[in-house]
Amino acid sequence: xxxxxxxxxxxxxxxxxxxxxxxxxxxxxxxxxxxxxxxxxxxxxxxxxxxxxxxxxxxxxxxxxxxxxxxxxxxxxxxxxxxxxxxxxxxxxxxxxxxxxxxxxxxxxxxxxxxxxxxxxxxxxxxxxxxxxxxxxxxxxxxxxxxxxxxxxxxxxxxxxxxxxxxxxxxxxxxxxxxxxxxxxxxxxxxxxxxxxxxxxxxxxxxxxxxxxxxxxxxxxxxx
Amino acid sequence: xxxxxxxxxxxxxxxxxxxxxxxxxxxxxxxxxxxxxxxxxxxxxxxxxxxxxxxxxxxxxxxxxxxxxxxxxxxxxxxxxxxxxxxxxxxxxxxxxxxxxxxxxxxxxxxxxxxxxxxxxxxxxxxxxxxxxxxxxxxxxxxxxxxxxxxxxxxxxxxxxxxxxxxxxxxxxxxxxxxxxxxxxxxxxxxxxxxxxxxxxx
Amino acid sequence: xxxxxxxxxxxxxxxxxxxxxxxxxxxxxxxxxxxxxxxxxxxxxxxxxxxxxxxxxxxxxxxxxxxxxxxxxxxxxxxxxxxxxxxxxxxxxxxxxxxxxxxxxxxxxxxxxxxxxxxxxxxxxxxxxxxxxxxxxxxxxxxxxxxxxxxxxxxxxxxxxxxxxxxxxxxxxxxxxxxxxxxxxxxxxxxxxxxxxxxxx
Ligand SMILES: Nc1ncnc2c1ncn2[C@@H]1O[C@H](COP(=O)(O)OP(=O)(O)O)[C@@H](O)[C@H]1O
Ligand SMILES: [Mg+2]
Numbered sequence: 001x002x003x004x005x006x007x008x009x010x011x012x013x014x015x016x017x018x019x020x021x022x023x024x025x026x027x028x029x030x031x032x033x034x035x036x037x038x039x040x041x042x043x044x045x046x047x048x049x050x051x052x053x054x055x056x057x058x059x060x061x062x063x064x065x066x067x068x069x070x071x072x073x074x075x076x077x078x079x080x081x082x083x084x085x086x087x088x089x090x091x092x093x094x095x096x097x098x099x100x101x102x103x104x105x106x107x108x109x110x111x112x113x114x115x116x117x118x119x120x121x122x123x124x125x126x127x128x129x130x131x132x133x134x135x136x137x138x139x140x141x142x143x144x145x146x147x148x149x150x151x152x153x154x155x156x157x158x159x160x161x162x163x164x165x166x167x168x169x170x171x172x173x174x175x176x177x178x179x180x181x182x183x184x185x186x187x188x189x190x191x192x193x194x195x196x197x198x199x200x201x202x203x204x205x206x207x208x209x210x211x212x213x214x215x216x217x218x219x220x221x222x223x224x
Numbered sequence: 225x226x227x228x229x230x231x232x233x234x235x236x237x238x239x240x241x242x243x244x245x246x247x248x249x250x251x252x253x254x255x256x257x258x259x260x261x262x263x264x265x266x267x268x269x270x271x272x273x274x275x276x277x278x279x280x281x282x283x284x285x286x287x288x289x290x291x292x293x294x295x296x297x298x299x300x301x302x303x304x305x306x307x308x309x310x311x312x313x314x315x316x317x318x319x320x321x322x323x324x325x326x327x328x329x330x331x332x333x334x335x336x337x338x339x340x341x342x343x344x345x346x347x348x349x350x351x352x353x354x355x356x357x358x359x360x361x362x363x364x365x366x367x368x369x370x371x372x373x374x375x376x377x378x379x380x381x382x383x384x385x386x387x388x389x390x391x392x393x394x395x396x397x398x399x400x401x402x403x404x405x406x407x408x409x410x411x412x413x414x415x416x417x418x419x420x421x422x423x424x425x426x
Numbered sequence: 427x428x429x430x431x432x433x434x435x436x437x438x439x440x441x442x443x444x445x446x447x448x449x450x451x452x453x454x455x456x457x458x459x460x461x462x463x464x465x466x467x468x469x470x471x472x473x474x475x476x477x478x479x480x481x482x483x484x485x486x487x488x489x490x491x492x493x494x495x496x497x498x499x500x501x502x503x504x505x506x507x508x509x510x511x512x513x514x515x516x517x518x519x520x521x522x523x524x525x526x527x528x529x530x531x532x533x534x535x536x537x538x539x540x541x542x543x544x545x546x547x548x549x550x551x552x553x554x555x556x557x558x559x560x561x562x563x564x565x566x567x568x569x570x571x572x573x574x575x576x577x578x579x580x581x582x583x584x585x586x587x588x589x590x591x592x593x594x595x596x597x598x599x600x601x602x603x604x605x606x607x608x609x610x611x612x613x614x615x616x617x618x619x620x621x622x623x624x625x626x627x
Contacts, residue, residue, distance in 0.1 A: 049617055069626040077621035083576050084614030087569055087622070098622055131575045145622065234625040238616030239609070241566065245573030246608045252574075253581050267597060274605065294570060297542055298432045298534040301574070306495075307432050308534030313456065313526040314499065369503070369519045374510045396601045403606055 001025050002046060002153065002183065006055030008204075009041055016041050017052065017204040024183060026196035028176075030212070031185040032219055033201030039185035042201065043155050046183065047075040059153065076151035076180070080158045082138030083131075091117060091133065091141050092126030098148035116144045120174050136167025140174065147178075154180045160188050189216055240283050244291040247271035248301035266303040269386070272323040272357070273330050273350045273393040277341070278400060281331030288324040295320070315375070318364020319382075322357040329356040334397075341401055346394040354390045432534050440482040440536040445545040452533045459525045465514070468521035475528035482536050492531055496524055543567055573615070580607050 002024040009017040016038045033039050044050035045057045048064030048071055056063050064071040079085055088094040095113035096106075104112065114126045121140055125133065133141060139159055146154065156175070160168040172191045175182060184192065192198060198215035200208035200222065208218040251268040271291075276284035291301070300307040302320070311317055330353030337345040362379050366372030435441075440448075459471050479489065500520045507516035543564040550560035584604045585594075593599040619625065 044617075047621060049620060069623070072621065072623055072626060077617075079614060079618055079621075081614055083579070084611055085618040086576075087572055087615070087619065089568070089572060089575075101623070129575075130572075131579070142618075149622070234620035235613065235616035237566075237569075237624065238619055239612045241569045242573045242577070242608060242612035242615060244570050245577050246605070248570075248574050249577045249581050252578065253585070267601065270601070274601075278605070278609070290566065290570060294567065297539050297567065298537065299539070299571070300432050308531055309452065310527045310530035310534065313530045314523065315503065368523070369507065370515065371507075371511060374506065377510075378506065392597050392601075396598055396605065399598070399602050400605050400609070403602075404609060 001058075001060060002181075003058040004042075004045075004055070005058070007042070007045060007052045007057060008054035009038075009045070009050065009052045015204060017045075019055070020204075020206055022199065022206060022209065024181075024197070027181055028192075028195040028197070029181070029183045030192035030195045030198045031183065031201060032187070032189065032192070032198060032215075033185075034223070037201045038204040039201055040157050043077075043157050043183060043185050046153070046155050047072050047077055049077070073149070074152045076146035076149055076154045078139075078142055078146055078154065078156040078159045080161050082135060082142050082162070085142040085145070086130045086138060089129060090126065091122060091128050091130050091144075094130050094141060095126075095145050095148050098145050113144075113148065116148050117141075120144050120147070121170065134167075136163050136170065139163060139167070139171060143171075143174065147180075151180060154178060154182050156182065156184045156186075158186055159184075160186065160191065189219070192216075236283060239279055240287045240290060243275050243279055243283075243287045244294065247275065247288075247291050248294065248299070251301055251303040252305075267389065267392075268303040269323075270389050270393040270396070272327040273353045273390065274397055274400075276327035276330030276332075276353055277334045277346055277349050277393070277397040279327075279331065281328045281335065284327035284331040285324050288327045292321065292324065313368075315365045315368045316361065317368070319357055319361030321364065322360030325360055326353040326357040329353045341398070343394060343398045346397045346401075347391065350390045350394045350397070354386055433538055434482075434484050434488060434535045435538075436483060436536065438482045438536070440478055440532065445537055445541045446549065448533060448537065449545070452529055455529050456526050459522050462522075463518065465517050465521060468518060468525060471525035472521055472528065475525055475532065478529070478532050482532060484532075484535050488535060492528065496527060499527075500524060539567075540564075573611075576611060577608060580604065580611065583607075 002022075004020045004022045007017055007020040008015070020042060031039050031043065041050055045052050046059060046064065048068035051065040056065065059071050059075060062071050064075075086094055088097050092110060092113045095116055096109040099109040099112060102109070110126075117123065117126055120143060122137060122144065125137065125141075130138070130141060139162075143154075143159075159175075160171050163171060168188060168191070172188075175184070176194065184195075186192060193212055193216075195212050198208075198210060198212045198219075199206050200215055200219045202222060207222070208215045210218070247268060250271050251266070272284070272288050275287050278284075279287060294301050295307050295311055296309055298308045302311060311320060330349040333349035333352055334341050334345060341349075358379065362376050363372065365375035365379060369375060443451075455471070455474075459468065462468050462471070500523060503523070504516045504520045507519055547560045547563050550558070550563070553560055581604055584600060584607065587603070588594050588596075588599050591599075
């Protein structure tokens with residue numbers, strides 16, 4: 001469970017988050033809001049990439065600002081730009097890199113990486129140079145590399161923004177099939193129609209928190 | 225004041241690694257044609273000055289050491305596709321070894337003027353950085369050919385080109401510092417630079 | 427590790443020698459060449475290098491590249507040394523350089539980068555006691571190579587945009603956007619590495 005208790009954040013003079021309170025227990029949680037509304041900042045507090053100026057965040061009772069290491073083991077994070085998330089030359093090696101701290105042998109890690117890739121739409125790509133994958137495939141690879149860490153929660157910050165519509169749809173399908181709790185910040189409203197809960201963020205505040213149909217109705221009204 | 229994000233050494237690691245790669249790409253990428261010249265000028269030796277004046281002394285020097293390791297290992301990352309240990313055995317090997325010191329010197333001189341170093345400071349830092357490179361490169365050359373005087377005279381050939389690149393590096397660094405303030409500062413916000421860059425648009 | 431590496435695959439004797447031994451041999455050879463003063467001995471050194479190349483069966487392209495770059499370096503150097511100091515000294519300096527550069531280049535041509543990285547990690551393992559993490563060395567090199575791939579794409583983008591705006595003769599119009607995007611890539615990579623626990627090891 002993820003808890004935000006009075007979370008606020010400033011960059012210098014500028015207030016970006018103001019008093020966010022929420023407990024996220026649901027399996028699928030979405031965060032929508034205009035550019036600059038604070039989505040990225042808020043989701044980054046979940047794994048300690050941003051430490052809030054006020055209030056605190058708890059992930060299964062642990063504060064990422066104090067105990068980032070153990071929180072990051074539970075929380076996977078997928079970013080917007082697939083190019084920046086790949087750290088190894090081939091797709092298989094990139095996934096295996098996430099397994100480096102497990103007690104598997106090198107061979108087992110390679111085999112496991114191939115399995116993970118195959119299970120998420122990258123069957124046969126283990127030896128493919130990672131930078132020659134398509135944008136959609138790279139983003140799937142980033143997801144695989146995170147899933148290899150076996151997180152309890154997966155946080156995604158606009159993972160489909162740079163993908164074309166077909167890849168968006170495919171990516172959404174993969175995301176919906178995951179066992180993990182998913183917290184998704186996004187602009188793609190049709191991606192979250194089946195979600196359990198949607199929070200609408202506006203200028204650093206949660207202005208709606210509801211089932212998708214109602215929250216999205218509110219959000220569309222907000223957009224005018 | 226927020227607990228800063230740069231508590232994460234991963235941000236430091238990434239900057240060092242990516243900047244080393246930046247210098248490599250400056251060498252791999254065909255040079256830029258300047259003015260009416262028919263031969264592209266090689267801009268790679270602006271790399272150490274940029275690393276020092278943008279990343280700061282420590283990260284800049286580490287970045288250049290990492291780059292030198294890549295060269296020594298045999299990656300063809302020096303301009304013209306050169307690489308390997310032979311690079312360091314040649315007469316001009318010292319100028320390449322000196323890049324690490326050069327970055328450190330440039331970084332030290334910029335530090336006083338952070339977070340907003342102006343063009344004069346940056347020119348000074350780059351001149352000092354380049355001078356440091358000669359301080360390593362010329363004696364090394366002398367040692368290889370066994371004659372310091374001759375090495376000093378011959379290295380004069382590089383002066384005009386290097387002078388131009390020093391100025392270019394300072395101009396580029398000044399613009400980048402204005403585009404992404406605090407890039408060399410101790411409390412670099414990992415996302416800060418990124419988000420401001422977004423405003424510039426790709 | 428990288429298709430662009432200078433390494434030339436093969437199974438010859440120079441290829442099969444253990445990396446550590448080869449490195450020590452190279453350093454020893456360079457030291458001998460550096461102290462030798464007789465052109466005859468130095469000529470012998472050059473001959474040894476030539477034999478090494480013959481054994482390694484490197485392709486003619488690599489050969490001719492080496493010879494060309496040696497000529498570009500040595501011909502003017504020989505002329506200047508002759509003019510400034512004398513014929514003997516010019517001969518000695520140029521033979522010395524030909525031998526060391528040739529041998530160092532042979533080492534690079536016949537040594538896989540992965541093997542070299544492994545050898546360095548093994549040799550520096552005792553440093554672990556002093557808080558140095560030699561096992562991170564290969565990782566660091568790998569990250570950098572990966573970053574080169576990412577930045578090459580960015581550089582190509584920037585160059586295209588620059589052309590489109592008709593500014594392809596300006597260093598600043600290339601370097602500034604390339605650098606800004608490089609730093610942005612670094613920040614994103616830093617976050618991705620942190621999310622994958624790299625800083626927590
Ligand atoms: N490191 C930073 N320094 C200063 N301002 C920032 C920084 N990161 C984000 N901001 C600002 O904070 C606000 C919220 O940003 P962000 O959380 O990225 O929003 P979103 O992801 O919803 O677009 C924006 O106005 C942005 O410009
Ligand atoms: Mg965002």
